[in-house]
Amino acid sequence: MKKYLILLIISFSFLYSDSSTTFIEKQKLIIKTKKIIEEEEFIARAFERYILENAKIPTLSDLKNNNYLSTTFSPTYFTEDDSKDFSIISRKNKMKNRLTLSVESVRINSGIADLYNSSTYRNRTYLDGTEIGIFIRDDFARHIYFLSSTADIDIVTCSDSNRDKYCIENDHMYIYKRGSDKSKDILLMYYKLSKFRTGPIIIVDDPTIYDNSEFEHIPSGAILFDIKGKKHIKTNKSIVRIQ
Amino acid sequence: MLGNIWLSSALAVVAIVSSAGIFKSYWDVQEAKEIQENYQIISDLKTLIAKQYGKDPNNVTREEIIAQLPLGGNWEKVLLLDRKESSTLENNALVSEDGNFEIDENEKIKLLALRAKLKSYSNDDVVEKIGTKYKFKISQQNKNIDYKDIIIEKAVNKSVYILSKLIYISNPSDDDIKKEITNIVALTPYDSIYHDMKKNDTEILSEDEVKKRKEAYFKKRVKEKLEESNSAFESKVYSIVKDEL
Numbered sequence: 001m002k003k004y005l006i007l008l009i010i011s012f013s014f015l016y017s018d019s020s021t022t023f024i025e026k027q028k029l030i031i032k033t034k035k036i037i038e039e040e041e042f043i044a045r046a047f048e049r050y051i052l053e054n055a056k057i058p059t060l061s062d063l064k065n066n067n068y069l070s071t072t073f074s075p076t077y078f079t080e081d082d083s084k085d086f087s088i089i090s091r092k093n094k095m096k097n098r099l100t101l102s103v104e105s106v107r108i109n110s111g112i113a114d115l116y117n118s119s120t121y122r123n124r125t126y127l128d129g130t131e132i133g134i135f136i137r138d139d140f141a142r143h144i145y146f147l148s149s150t151a152d153i154d155i156v157t158c159s160d161s162n163r164d165k166y167c168i169e170n171d172h173m174y175i176y177k178r179g180s181d182k183s184k185d186i187l188l189m190y191y192k193l194s195k196f197r198t199g200p201i202i203i204v205d206d207p208t209i210y211d212n213s214e215f216e217h218i219p220s221g222a223i224l225f226d227i228k229g230k231k232h233i234k235t236n237k238s239i240v241r242i243q
Numbered sequence: 244m245l246g247n248i249w250l251s252s253a254l255a256v257v258a259i260v261s262s263a264g265i266f267k268s269y270w271d272v273q274e275a276k277e278i279q280e281n282y283q284i285i286s287d288l289k290t291l292i293a294k295q296y297g298k299d300p301n302n303v304t305r306e307e308i309i310a311q312l313p314l315g316g317n318w319e320k321v322l323l324l325d326r327k328e329s330s331t332l333e334n335n336a337l338v339s340e341d342g343n344f345e346i347d348e349n350e351k352i353k354l355l356a357l358r359a360k361l362k363s364y365s366n367d368d369v370v371e372k373i374g375t376k377y378k379f380k381i382s383q384q385n386k387n388i389d390y391k392d393i394i395i396e397k398a399v400n401k402s403v404y405i406l407s408k409l410i411y412i413s414n415p416s417d418d419d420i421k422k423e424i425t426n427i428v429a430l431t432p433y434d435s436i437y438h439d440m441k442k443n444d445t446e447i448l449s450e451d452e453v454k455k456r457k458e459a460y461f462k463k464r465v466k467e468k469l470e471e472s473n474s475a476f477e478s479k480v481y482s483i484v485k486d487e488l
Contacts, residue, residue, distance in 0.1 A: 020331045023319040030310045111306040111340060120296050120307060126401060135404045142476050150411055219475045236478040
């Protein structure tokens with residue numbers, strides 16, 4: 001109590017005078033840096049939630065609505081003169097680095113650069129090369145990200161003529177191994193989106209293709225049935241038939 | 244008459260000298276108090292940042308301290324050697340960019356005041372002399388190591404995320420794997436790994452050897468985290484990197 005009282009008294013002595021203009025400008029820039037990082041953390045949380053709810057990797061425009069960042073969301077920049085083309089990189093869990101978009105005087109400010117690049121205020125984001133990476137934590141969100149980013153596609157409905165080897169229909173995900181044309185595609189698995197973590201997941205009845213990378217991302221412990229009704233379980237290492 | 248003038252003059256001189264002496268003493272006491280107050284404020288702020296963000300207080304920078312100060316007022320003065328109007332961070336900084344105190348050996352009163360303050364913490368490791376400057380590490384008095392475990396855990400989690408980039412590469416090469424492992428070794432929180440790394444009490448280790456063993460310890464923690472994970476993704480990452488970690 002005594003300690004807080006002393007700190008309070010000291011606080012008042014500082015409040016009734018002024019810092020140098022240079023310091024105030026420096027402090028404003030530091031606080032803006034912190035705000036930009038907090039904004040990136042906010043985007044990272046919305047990014048993962050969007051994938052979970054829409055099975056699609058979002059763009060910044062996708063997130064600008066009242067379910068995610070709000071319609072009024074406008075990115076903060078270090079200065080008025082910064083390049084204003086901040087965005088999420090297409091089909092990647094990365095966004096542009098606003099420090100590299102800034103004017104030279106800010107970019108070469110080592111204190112600001114160290115603060116922006118450090119992990120002090122970062123929990124869901126990190127400096128990834130020259131861009132800002134987003135950590136995706138949820139297994140299903142990672143799975144959707146894997147399918148969409150490695151195939152470089154947006155996952156569309158199966159009835160869409162542009163559908164690729166992954167598509168969605170009636171709340172189910174269908175994963176194909178692509179043949180020479182669509183009629184020769186092999187259906188590897190399908191599952192209800194909400195049941196990805198536990199199963200049941202219906203899989204092809206050909207164990208020789210269970211080492212396909214799409215199978216590796218099924219969570220351990222999920223129950224699988226092949227199309228002939230035989231029961232399997234996903235372990236950390238493989239798919240094991242249990243019935 | 245002449246005697247009276249002489250006596251008056253002598254008294255006036257004594258009064259002026261005494262006043263100057265008293266004023267100087269008062270000023271010295273004020274400076275000593277201010278530097279001790281500054282130490283306390285910076286130390287408390289570093290502890291707050293350490294708790295709030297899981298960061299080693301020794302690695303809290305001046306920018307992070309400034310970010311924590313309220314806007315407006317005269318908070319710049321807690322970072323300065325004195326509270327004169329003309330003093331600024333550019334010409335009279337007390338807190339260096341790495342967040343520690345730096346005081347020239349000529350500032351005897353301030354050095355004495357800080358030493359007196361630090362005496363209560365009985366810690367000789369906090370002062371280092373570089374050239375004519377004394378460097379005071381702040382927050383060393385915090386003996387609680389809980390926050391260090393949090394820092395290690397945070398670095399391990401980040402490493403797992405970074406390694407998981409490998410699953411998006413079809414058939415990652417040895418070079419791809421080594422590159423990511425180099426990236427995670429760079430995240431080793433050396434200051435927060437508080438174990439002495441000795442295999443027995445008598446072993447004497449060089450700084451380089453301690454560093455290498457801390458890196459090996461950190462890689463082992465990452466490997467364990469991946470191995471114990473229930474996540475299919477992390478199991479996959481484990482199968483890719485287990486021989487290199």
